Amino acid sequence: MPDPYLPPIRQPVRTIGRQRFDFSRQIVVMGIVNRTPDSFYDQGRTYALDRAVDAALAAAAAGAGWVDVGGVPFSPDTPEVGESEELDRVLPVVTAVAAASDIVISVDTFRPAVAAAAIAAGAAVVNDTTGLHHPELADVVAGSQATVVVTHSRAEPRRPFPRPTYADVVSEVKSFLADRVQLALDHGVPEERIVIDPGHDLNKNTLHTLELTRRLSEIADLGLPLLAAVSNKDFVGESTGLAKADRGAPSIAAATACALAGSRLWRMHDVGSAVAAARLVEAVLGLQVPTDLRHNMS
Structure with a gap:
């Protein structure tokens, strides 16, 4: 059986924050900490500052x-959050986690001012789910040592986008990402700091996401x-008929399918299970040697 096709990464070895990664050899799990009372999955479980910090440090301990x-x-169905309130929610978590751990801290924001303050507080990644809707965010990243995650989405930040349609969702997503990556490059962000x-x-329905x-x-x-970023999402629930609380196993299956097609970063709620799954997938793909070879070896 031939090896699976793994699209090459031009610059796989990256220093991000205080960590060094080789994305040609490893799958990195990103834990999720929502300092919000109305996130789609945890519904405020980590809204309190101490719980948010504890969750971040627990993710680090879990691998x-x-x-x-x-x-x-991301959802426009939740109350509006102003820039000042976003800063009040995010910065104390970044500061506390950066002081206690070497884990890479990513801040999920589309606002340039929040990104700048978070980087100054110790964040090493800006995760912009609006695809650089505000090009000034690229300027903030370019003027720092931070990495930026450029995401495909079509709506303006926190605005509804009902019944999205695509002639070919994959080619359109690819074209969008190529354009936005070029925007980041044009603003001075080096390629080795783009994900x-x-x-x-x-801004996709389940059929789009499955395709x-x-x-x-x-x-x-x-x-x-x-x-x-597949963990517990609607496409997982609509494909399995499972409620959010029961989507852990199919979320790992979705992440595994993505890894077999070239993904090297998973954004997951259940970090421990995802890390264990990632280690097995690395072994299957030949990216890493198994940690303990004993079975039928003597």
């Missing part, structure tokens, strides 16, 4: 390489590390 801290939900995310479920997952290698062909 996450990154932790993504967000103060504003891409096809935006599972973001995107099946053909994800076409997106990975852009040659940049690719983040798969």
Whole structure:
């Protein structure tokens, strides 16, 4: 049986924050900390500051390489959060986690001022789920040592986008990401500090997201590390009939499918299970040697 096709990453070895990654050899799990009372999955479980910090440090202890801290939900169905309130939610978490751990801290924001303040506080990644809707955010990243995650989404930040349509969702997502990566480059962000995310479920229905997952290698062909943010999302629930609380196993299956097509970053709620799954997938793909070879070896 031939080896699976793994799209090459042009610059796989990256120093991000205080960590060094080789995306040609490893799958990195990003834990999720929502400092919001109305996130789609945890519904405020980590809204309190101490719980947010504890969750980030627990993700690090469970093997996450990154932790993504967000103060504003993507969904437009939640109350508006102003810039000042977003800063109040995010910055104390970044400061506390940066003081206690070497884990890479990513901040989920589309606002340039929030990104700048978070980087100054210790964040090493800006995770922009609006695809650089505000080009000034690229300027902020270019003027720092931070990495930016460029995500496909079509709506203005926190605005409805009902009944999205695509002639070919994969080619359109790929074209969008290529354009936005070029925008980042034009603003001075070096390629080795850019990650891409096809935006599972973001301004897409379940059929779009499943098609995107099946053909994800076409997106990975852009040659940049690719983040798969699939954990507990609606396409997982609509494909399985499972409630949010029961989507852990199919979320790992979705992440595994993405890894087989070239994704090297997983954004996951259940870090421990995801890290264990990532280690097995690395072994299957031949990226890493198994840690303990004893079975039928003597």
